[in-house]
Amino acid sequence: MTNIGKSVIRKEAEDKVTGRAKYTADYSSVGMLFGKTVISKHGHARINNIDVSEAEKVPGVRAIVAGERFPLTGEEIRDRPPIAVDKIRYHGEVTAIVVADSPSIAKKAATLIHVDYVPLPVVNSPREAVKKSAPLVHENVALYEKDEGVNPIPESNIANHTKIRKGNIKKGWDQSEVTVENNFSFPPSDHIAMETRSAIAEIKPNGDIHIKTSSQAPFMVKELLSAYFNIEVGKIIVDTPLVGGGYGGKASVQLEILAYLASKAVGGRVVKMMNEREEDLISSPCHMGLDATVKIGCTKEGILKAAELTYLVDSGAYSDKAIHLSRACAVDCTGPYRIDHIWCDSYAVYTNHPYPAPYRGFSHAEVHFVFERAMDILARKLRMDPLELRRKNAILPGDTSPTQVVLNRSTVGDVPQCIEKVKELSRWNEGQIIEVDKRYVRAKGIACVWKNSTIPPESSSGVVITFNEDGTLNLISGVVEIGTGTKTVLAQMVAEYFRMDTNDVYVRMNVDTQATPEHWKTVASRGTLMAGRAALAAAEDAINQIKDIASRVLKVRPDDLEVGNRRIFLREEPNRGLDFKEVVYGYTYPEGNAIGGQIIGRGNYILRNVTHLDPETGKGNPGPEWAVGAQVVEVEFDRRDYTYRILKAISVLDIGKVLNYKGALGQVTGAMCMGLGFGGRESFIFDQQGRVLNPQLRTYRPVQFGEQPEYIVEFVETPHIDAPFGARGAGEQGLLGMPAALGNSLSVAAGVELFHLPLIPESIWAEKEGRE
Amino acid sequence: MIPFDFEYYRPESISEAVQLFIELDQAGKNPVYFSGGTEIITLGRINVLYTNAVIDIKGIPECQVMDYHEGNLYLGSCCTLVDIEEKNLFPLLTATSKEVADHTARTKITLGGNICANLFYREAVLPFLLADSQVIIAGPNGYRTEYINQVFNQTLQLERGEFLVQLITEPDKIEAPSINIKRRRQWTTGYPLVTVAGLKLGEEIRVAISGLCPYPFRSQKMEYYINSQDFSQRDRIEKALGDVDGNVLNDTEGSDKYRLFILRNTMLDIVSTLEGERA
Amino acid sequence: MLKLTGTTNITLNINGEKRPVTVRPSETLLGILRGKLGLTGAKPGCLNGDCGACTVMIDGKPMKSCLMLGVEAPGKKIQTVEGLNGTPIQRSFIEHFAFQCGYCTPGFIMNCQSLIDTNPNAPDEIIEEWLKSNICRCTGYEEIEKAIKSVLRDK
Numbered sequence A: 001m002t003n004i005g006k007s008v009i010r011k012e013a014e015d016k017v018t019g020r021a022k023y024t025a026d027y028s029s030v031g032m033l034f035g036k037t038v039i040s041k042h043g044h045a046r047i048n049n050i051d052v053s054e055a056e057k058v059p060g061v062r063a064i065v066a067g068e069r070f071p072l073t074g075e076e077i078r079d080r081p082p083i084a085v086d087k088i089r090y091h092g093e094v095t096a097i098v099v100a101d102s103p104s105i106a107k108k109a110a111t112l113i114h115v116d117y118v119p120l121p122v123v124n125s126p127r128e129a130v131k132k133s134a135p136l137v138h139e140n141v142a143l144y145e146k147d148e149g150v151n152p153i154p155e156s157n158i159a160n161h162t163k164i165r166k167g168n169i170k171k172g173w174d175q176s177e178v179t180v181e182n183n184f185s186f187p188p189s190d191h192i193a194m195e196t197r198s199a200i201a202e203i204k205p206n207g208d209i210h211i212k213t214s215s216q217a218p219f220m221v222k223e224l225l226s227a228y229f230n231i232e233v234g235k236i237i238v239d240t241p242l243v244g245g246g247y248g249g250k251a252s253v254q255l256e257i258l259a260y261l262a263s264k265a266v267g268g269r270v271v272k273m274m275n276e277r278e279e280d281l282i283s284s285p286c287h288m289g290l291d292a293t294v295k296i297g298c299t300k301e302g303i304l305k306a307a308e309l310t311y312l313v314d315s316g317a318y319s320d321k322a323i324h325l326s327r328a329c330a331v332d333c334t335g336p337y338r339i340d341h342i343w344c345d346s347y348a349v350y351t352n353h354p355y356p357a358p359y360r361g362f363s364h365a366e367v368h369f370v371f372e373r374a375m376d377i378l379a380r381k382l383r384m385d386p387l388e389l390r391r392k393n394a395i396l397p398g399d400t401s402p403t404q405v406v407l408n409r410s411t412v413g414d415v416p417q418c419i420e421k422v423k424e425l426s427r428w429n430e431g432q433i434i435e436v437d438k439r440y441v442r443a444k445g446i447a448c449v450w451k452n453s454t455i456p457p458e459s460s461s462g463v464v465i466t467f468n469e470d471g472t473l474n475l476i477s478g479v480v481e482i483g484t485g486t487k488t489v490l491a492q493m494v495a496e497y498f499r500m501d502t503n504d505v506y507v508r509m510n511v512d513t514q515a516t517p518e519h520w521k522t523v524a525s526r527g528t529l530m531a532g533r534a535a536l537a538a539a540e541d542a543i544n545q546i547k548d549i550a551s552r553v554l555k556v557r558p559d560d561l562e563v564g565n566r567r568i569f570l571r572e573e574p575n576r577g578l579d580f581k582e583v584v585y586g587y588t589y590p591e592g593n594a595i596g597g598q599i600i601g602r603g604n605y606i607l608r609n610v611t612h613l614d615p616e617t618g619k620g621n622p623g624p625e626w627a628v629g630a631q632v633v634e635v636e637f638d639r640r641d642y643t644y645r646i647l648k649a650i651s652v653l654d655i656g657k658v659l660n661y662k663g664a665l666g667q668v669t670g671a672m673c674m675g676l677g678f679g680g681r682e683s684f685i686f687d688q689q690g691r692v693l694n695p696q697l698r699t700y701r702p703v704q705f706g707e708q709p710e711y712i713v714e715f716v717e718t719p720h721i722d723a724p725f726g727a728r729g730a731g732e733q734g735l736l737g738m739p740a741a742l743g744n745s746l747s748v749a750a751g752v753e754l755f756h757l758p759l760i761p762e763s764i765w766a767e768k769e770g771r772e
Numbered sequence B: 001m002i003p004f005d006f007e008y009y010r011p012e013s014i015s016e017a018v019q020l021f022i023e024l025d026q027a028g029k030n031p032v033y034f035s036g037g038t039e040i041i042t043l044g045r046i047n048v049l050y051t052n053a054v055i056d057i058k059g060i061p062e063c064q065v066m067d068y069h070e071g072n073l074y075l076g077s078c079c080t081l082v083d084i085e086e087k088n089l090f091p092l093l094t095a096t097s098k099e100v101a102d103h104t105a106r107t108k109i110t111l112g113g114n115i116c117a118n119l120f121y122r123e124a125v126l127p128f129l130l131a132d133s134q135v136i137i138a139g140p141n142g143y144r145t146e147y148i149n150q151v152f153n154q155t156l157q158l159e160r161g162e163f164l165v166q167l168i169t170e171p172d173k174i175e176a177p178s179i180n181i182k183r184r185r186q187w188t189t190g191y192p193l194v195t196v197a198g199l200k201l202g203e204e205i206r207v208a209i210s211g212l213c214p215y216p217f218r219s220q221k222m223e224y225y226i227n228s229q230d231f232s233q234r235d236r237i238e239k240a241l242g243d244v245d246g247n248v249l250n251d252t253e254g255s256d257k258y259r260l261f262i263l264r265n266t267m268l269d270i271v272s273t274l275e276g277e278r279a
Numbered sequence C: 001m002l003k004l005t006g007t008t009n010i011t012l013n014i015n016g017e018k019r020p021v022t023v024r025p026s027e028t029l030l031g032i033l034r035g036k037l038g039l040t041g042a043k044p045g046c047l048n049g050d051c052g053a054c055t056v057m058i059d060g061k062p063m064k065s066c067l068m069l070g071v072e073a074p075g076k077k078i079q080t081v082e083g084l085n086g087t088p089i090q091r092s093f094i095e096h097f098a099f100q101c102g103y104c105t106p107g108f109i110m111n112c113q114s115l116i117d118t119n120p121n122a123p124d125e126i127i128e129e130w131l132k133s134n135i136c137r138c139t140g141y142e143e144i145e146k147a148i149k150s151v152l153r154d155k
């Protein structure tokens, strides 16, 4: 192999270091108008009146959209008015849009819109939400239009309930000699892509709708706009340039809807909308919070027997992706262990909080935090080394997942090997806790991870390959370049297939839903599998066409031909052949007549064997494979002040095959950093009224330079046989175990069990001595 | 993006600035002095601050001074924090300054702007409170020179139209052993949970605190306890903490109880470091 | 004394070019660069001085262009990422994979360039102090640290 595994530099690198790389908000045009939202200042309130009279008077204001009843939106339950009417259900909810000649006029007018609110009682956590006495966030959840298989509980705050019933839970408890039961929780937080969301919309006189958006899911924008507003789907054309980070947050469709409505309000003129950071944090979808009760049991020898889990996903005010997120909590409701008896109830629960989008790892880092913390508590009760407990129970080929899929080496990788390696790399044997001096200790915590992606069975991806006159090729895929470098990896794969230089594969960066074949969504680490398979299929298709022409010219059988270095030649006689440039636009015989024609390779891929889950037991195949790993975090903890530094973060991940070494490393360390931020500092802080008190980066702080640990990353390569070159996803796993491993290390260091995120010194102090 | 318009003036002398202020004020323009402008720009963007006219005082030579004069250090209010750190004429101020915001922001944030900020941390004032510095204030009634401890009460007490021109510090305070400790909610960036600056003059330890209450302060009473030699270090600090008034912050950075817990340990570090200097 | 009471014409010295532009006094330098001069390399990430994505160089020092008014800038030398081409720090960012989505990159590069120019022998603490001014959400900072150190240590 020549291209695979190499640290090929991403195709758009030069643009990115020179400021030439363009993101949605970098595009502007003469005559463009600007939209600005007005967002609610309350957590839950009735809207008495919206007074736009002063705002209307501002010169340069072209339209104000407020108080109008638009079709309800939402992915699985249509419960969300795009612009609030009658009431607002979370702090940050959009109550109006102003469209004006310039961003500052729009903003000025927005500040002059007066909304008269009557505050209502607030549901401030999922735990409160499920109480009988809780106020209802939606009066009539059962009456909303919804997808099949979604189960809201009427007259409650429960938007959906997913059940996992594996084995016989009673038997599981009978076999369990040691059990632990704990409650864990953390509040919602945010993705903090450095590029805030932005969208530009225009409606042409013929009704075509053009949307340019910073989205991870341009094809979903098209589909959903069409469904919500009953527009012919072909009339919606979505264009996505480079995206400045997504992490799942830009897979939800929200600002695009507002931009569309804004453009509509001004007769279809071009309207640009861009979130300021405050809006991006609280108004657009966030990262879910969770409240969980975990009960696990094992034999005296530490063999896991039963797990009983209740997950209350903080779905915020609207269910949008939360239903899917809560389903994912159920699908991989435990860590990567063999457990024969599992009972899990996962609920999507309405609260008066901002509502969630997917977040890197799609519910797995969240579930892993609670489950892997419980594993450590169990280990302590057993007086067993927590790594040993995990090793003993590690899931293996032949075992079944919580949704009762029988696993094999290809689908589940090699958990024991990951544990073994992380043990070495972390020097686990030197002890989980080491006293530095009277004040400081160093402590390690471990977590095992796995992740499948619960993606819809019909998800597909397509790729087109065209050629240039010199025999180089162009690769066109619907994967959005959000920073993961997937398009460069696709070029590597195709180059490998054609045995040519990656530099000779040109990649189209922008996605245009009219010109680019669909790729379901750039999420769930599925770019390499799905788009990769599609790319290889397209390559094969192109090669077959080239062979066909060449075989006729050379008068040989097509299967005697091979490609390499932009040539097609006889396997036996490599000197006899044709340059691509002689074939890819048709071959012209010396006499002048030509055969063949422009070669266009096309390929697609659709996941196979993925099924819906049984509503009563959860049985079903949720996705193509589980990516697994084991991670350790080492901290230095100050026993006097309860502060700590993260010294090392170690990941051993089975990624099937390393396609681009430095690229993969960057994905993993970046994800680890994000996970440590989520575990260690990031969360929304709510007041009693459900208002977010820290909607700025000054007070909501991601990890900053110098706060990161030393990263140690190793890869295990157990091929996933369905995937190109055997590769598994690599963009998410790095994050999954970080909050858990951090929690486990700090619980050991502080000598107190920690149940809540974020793990700030104050909360450790509060567990330890702040109680009285 | 500031959602309103204002007029921009850049006077070149103190008298021009003051005159302008009076005129603009009379014209109902609610003028503000603009130094680094970071707060005016950021609070203006979110409509917390509103003005029709800003008077940029960076063009006034006196406000840019950074020098010794007749033995004392004069620092102009428009010196940026980074310039102050780079020249490092006042080590405690350098130490305090380096913990404010971040390096790039400090190429814009100024000394006077930080001391007069609406945001209540105003960390850069701490060294001056400890050093009994003097401030030169200009205003409609001319100049006045005051001891900062007389005129800084939670905020710098300015009459309408007055602004801070310079801070004057004596060399013995500048050379005295000192320390600044900033403690945050988590890790090494962000607002203070508490910031404590300490200075040791002869045998006397002085402390000033930001982040504990919604204003920075130096408390004579706390210092009295800290310096009362009859008790153990811990007891002295305990007594000093007993004198913290009831205004301890309880906010997104941390609870009041936790702040006091952290303050206790920080004071221990400050006092033992400074008392270690005795040897 | 400079008095600007309404929309006015100013001239900015950007990347060695004189650029006349009409501005309102309350417009930030970031807004002017992006909205009026087509220099979209400096990115808005927070407009609050918190993220560093908008960093440019003013008279050689790093500056968050969202914290500066355009009217403060005449007479100063403004450098934006568009003015850098083929510099060691840009090459180093590429070689070390010091970015993913690239949104934070122009800001980081301008901050690094200023550090390289003004403090070529910066020790680790100074590198950390400076680079703490920028947020990158994609990387774990390791590659950025390598990229700047390799340029500084190569000198």
Ligand SMILES: Cc1cc2nc3c(=O)[nH]c(=O)nc-3n(C[C@H](O)[C@H](O)[C@H](O)COP(=O)(O)OP(=O)(O)OC[C@H]3O[C@@H](n4cnc5c(N)ncnc54)[C@H](O)[C@@H]3O)c2cc1C
Pocket: A698, B032, B033, B034, B035, B036, B037, B038, B039, B040, B041, B077, B078, B099, B100, B101, B102, B105, B108, B109, B110, B111, B112, B113, B114, B115, B116, B117, B118, B119, B121, B122, B123, B124, B158, B162, B163, B164, B165, B190, B191, B192, C048, C049, C050
């Ligand atoms: C990213 C970031 C992080 C921050 N973190 C911290 C922190 O950790 N700790 C902290 O203390 N602060 C912090 N700040 C806030 C910072 O304190 C203020 O933004 C800054 O101090 C204001 O200084 P300036 O020179 O820009 O003032 P300006 O914005 O010019 O002025 C601020 C106020 O002071 C008035 N003023 C200015 N100069 C004078 C004068 N000479 N006389 C009288 N009044 C005057 C102005 O009218 C205005 O009301 C942070 C700011 C940023 C951007």
Ligand code: FES
Pocket: C043, C044, C045, C046, C047, C048, C049, C050, C051, C052, C053, C054, C055, C064, C065, C066, C067
């Ligand atoms: S946009 Fe200027 S610092 Fe974030």
Ligand code: FES
Pocket: A194, A244, A245, A483, C098, C099, C100, C101, C102, C103, C104, C105, C135, C136, C137, C138, C139
């Ligand atoms: S590369 Fe995406 S934020 Fe830094």
